[in-house]
Amino acid sequence: QKEVEQNSGPLSVPEGAIASLNCTYSDRGSQSFFWYRQYSGKSPELIMFIYSNGDKEDGRFTAQLNKASQYVSLLIRDSQPSDSATYLCAVKGSGNTGKLIFGQGTTLQVKP
Amino acid sequence: GAGVSQSPSNKVTEKGKDVELRCDPISGHTALYWYRQSLGQGLEFLIYFQGNSAPDKSGLPSDRFSAERTGGSVSTLTIQRTQQEDSAVYLCASSFDPGTNEKLFFGSGTQLSVL
Numbered sequence: 001q002k003e004v005e006q007n008s009g010p011l012s013v014p015e016g017a018i019a020s021l022n023c024t025y026s027d028r029g030s031q032s033f034f035w036y037r038q039y040s041g042k043s044p045e046l047i048m049f050i051y052s053n054g055d056k057e058d059g060r061f062t063a064q065l066n067k068a069s070q071y072v073s074l075l076i077r078d079s080q081p082s083d084s085a086t087y088l089c090a091v092k093g094s095g096n097t098g099k100l101i102f103g104q105g106t107t108l109q110v111k112p
Numbered sequence: 113g114a115g116v117s118q119s120p121s122n123k124v125t126e127k128g129k130d131v132e133l134r135c136d137p138i139s140g141h142t143a144l145y146w147y148r149q150s151l152g153q154g155l156e157f158l159i160y161f162q163g164n165s166a167p168d169k170s171g172l173p174s175d176r177f178s179a180e181r182t183g184g185s186v187s188t189l190t191i192q193r194t195q196q197e198d199s200a201v202y203l204c205a206s207s208f209d210p211g212t213n214e215k216l217f218f219g220s221g222t223q224l225s226v227l
Contacts, residue, residue, distance in 0.1 A: 006154075032214055043203060043218035044155070088154060092214065099168045100145065100216065104154035 003027060004091050006103035014111055019076040021087050021106050026070070029094025033065055033072045036088040038105065044088055048074060079110045114138075116219035118204050124225045125194055133189040133222045137206030144187050145205045145216065146179060155203065161187060194226045 005024050013019045021035075032051055036044035050056045050063040050072065062075040072091075076083055086105040093099055117136040125131050137144050146158040157171040161181045172178070176195075181187040191198055201223050205216040 034214070034216075036216075043220055044216075045218070046215050049214070090155075099157060099160050099170075100214070101157055102147070102155035 002103070003093075003101045004089055004103035006087075006089050006106045008104055008106060010107040010109050012109045012111060013079050015079060015081060017079050017110075019079045019083065019108055019110070021074040021076075021089075021108065023072045023074075023089030023091075023103055024070055025072070025089075025091045025101075027091065027093045028067075028070060030067075030070075030091045031094065032092035033063070034090040034092075034100070035061075035063060035074045036090060036102075038086045038088055040085070076108075079108075081110045081112050084108055084110050116204055116206055116217050118202075118219035118222050120222060121220060122223045122225075124227065126227055127196060128193055130190065130192045131194055131224065133191075133202050133204075133224070135187045135189070135204030135206075135219060137185065137187070137204070138208075138217055139185075141206035141208050141217070142184065143207045143209065144181060145207075146187070146189050147203045147205065148200045149203060149221075150200045158189070158202075191224075194224075196226050199224055199226045 035048040037047045038044040048063040050065045056063045060077045064073045086107045088105045089103040090100050119134045144161040147155040159169045159179050163184050164181050176192045179189045201221040203221045205218045
């Protein structure tokens with residue numbers, strides 16, 4: 001079992017729709033969760049982080065965390081073609097090493 | 113500098129040669145990470161530095177891979193006797209303090225091609 005798992009996609013949504021990206025993790029003691037966006041040929045950039053169970057909203061983005069289910073998700077409202085990218089889920093493990101483990105990423109395509 | 117700087121941006125080498133990849137993190141960032149990304153894949157953790165020490169080097173694929181960091185700043189990732197499967201983009205990232213501010217800033221990466 002991979003430490004952080006994501007569906008590789010592609011996930012295709014029409015412009016204006018809600019895109020839902022999901023991630024599961026294996027380390028039950030994990031405390032910090034991140035979503036990075038990576039455009040083709042570019043480096044990842046942080047778009048959201050969440051530490052507590054529940055929802056965290058930032059503009060069109062909402063991160064959701066359920067530690068009991070070991071599940072974290074990212075919702076993108078009013079999706080735009082410029083949101084088309086690969087979204088990487090990252091989890092900081094329970095050890096005290098600072099190690100951040102990434103999933104393989106989900107490719108999102110927003111069609112005009 | 114303003115961001116994480118990596119050099120070279122591209123490296124083509126022959127199988128069996130040694131290569132050195134350099135990362136210059138954002139000034140003041142105490143944590144430094146190396147990741148590897150193969151085409152169409154996610155980020156594979158290689159090693160993490162806090163200051164000059166490496167609390168976690170569990171991701172290094174083999175003893176051909178080594179890394180060091182000096183002066184709490186620049187880091188070098190060395191791959192000895194390169195193999196074709198080493199071909200990938202090697203990404204370096206830094207963060208201010210992994211305990212309190214965990215946002216990673218990534219460099220542009222080094223595209224390594226082993227022929």
